[in-house]
Amino acid sequence: MNKKLSISEKIRAGETIVNNLLEFSDIRVFVEPFGYTTEKLGECKTIIDSVKELDLKQKKEYGEQYAATQNVEKEWAEANKEYSMMLKLARLVFKKDPQADNALELNGRRKQSLTGWIGQASSFYNNLLAYDELKSKLTRFGITDEKLTAGKTLVDDLVKATEIQSKEIGDAQAATKVRDAKIDEMDDMLEELEVVVRIALEDQPQWLEKLGIFEKS
Numbered sequence: 001m002n003k004k005l006s007i008s009e010k011i012r013a014g015e016t017i018v019n020n021l022l023e024f025s026d027i028r029v030f031v032e033p034f035g036y037t038t039e040k041l042g043e044c045k046t047i048i049d050s051v052k053e054l055d056l057k058q059k060k061e062y063g064e065q066y067a068a069t070q071n072v073e074k075e076w077a078e079a080n081k082e083y084s085m086m087l088k089l090a091r092l093v094f095k096k097d098p099q100a101d102n103a104l105e106l107n108g109r110r111k112q113s114l115t116g117w118i119g120q121a122s123s124f125y126n127n128l129l130a131y132d133e134l135k136s137k138l139t140r141f142g143i144t145d146e147k148l149t150a151g152k153t154l155v156d157d158l159v160k161a162t163e164i165q166s167k168e169i170g171d172a173q174a175a176t177k178v179r180d181a182k183i184d185e186m187d188d189m190l191e192e193l194e195v196v197v198r199i200a201l202e203d204q205p206q207w208l209e210k211l212g213i214f215e216k217s
Contacts, residue, residue: 007055007183014048014190016212017197027207030200036193044189051186054179061175065168068161075161076114079154083121086151089141090124100134103127118159125152 005013021028022041087106094100101107104124111117128135128148135145194213201207208214 007051010183010186010190011048011052011055013212014044014051014186017190017193018044018048020211021197024210027201027204027210030204031196034196034200036196044193047182047186047189051179051182054175054182058172058175058179061168061172065165065172068165068168072114072158072161072165075154075158076117079121079151079158080117082151082154083124086138086143086148087124089138089143090128093137093141094134103131103134114162118155118162121155122152125155 018041021031021036022038022045028036028038028041090100090104091106094104094106104127105120106124111120125148128138129145129152135148138148197211197213198208
């Protein structure tokens with residue numbers, strides 16, 4: 001078995017040899033003396049079916065991870081749009097208030113990392129909502145308590161989205177690990193089976209092609 005084949009190609013090759021051995025008793029009779037009985041071939045088929053199932057699950061998990069990542073990007077864009085607007089107004093209002101500047105983390109570049117951005121935005125909203133004196137100075141620009149709470153909710157929703165994303169990343173990685181372990185088992189099984197078949201059918205080489213096994217050039 002060529003281990004450079006794709007997963008789907010390995011599955012098809014394995015199914016060809018195992019299913020045909022199970023179907024054609026006139027070929028199977030030659031491998032049975034080597035321990036490859038119907039029961040043993042059934043075990044081989046189970047391994048191949050497991051790989052198919054695990055590969056589908058792995059693809060599903062990565063699809064969910066991709067969707068979760070897209071959702072994080074969407075939530076971040078929405079939260080950042082609102083936060084950026086309020087930040088500009090807060091910088092205008094508190095440009096001569098170093099205490100507010102420090103509490104709200106007004107100056108300096110915004111963090112580029114998601115975690116850093118969430119930290120800055122959370123401090124901004126939490127401190128504004130906690131101190132009426134600061135909050136009241138923004139009302140003349142239409143920044144009400146309700147708008148600040150809504151902005152904070154967008155950040156909170158983003159945090160929840162990142163938690164879901166982290167879970168999906170873990171699930172996808174775990175699914176890949178389990179699938180790859182089963183693929184290794186299938187590779188070893190098919191490699192052994194091919195060697196046995198070549199030995200068993202040494203005098204009937206015309207049947208090798210029927211099993212998807214071709215003479216090595």
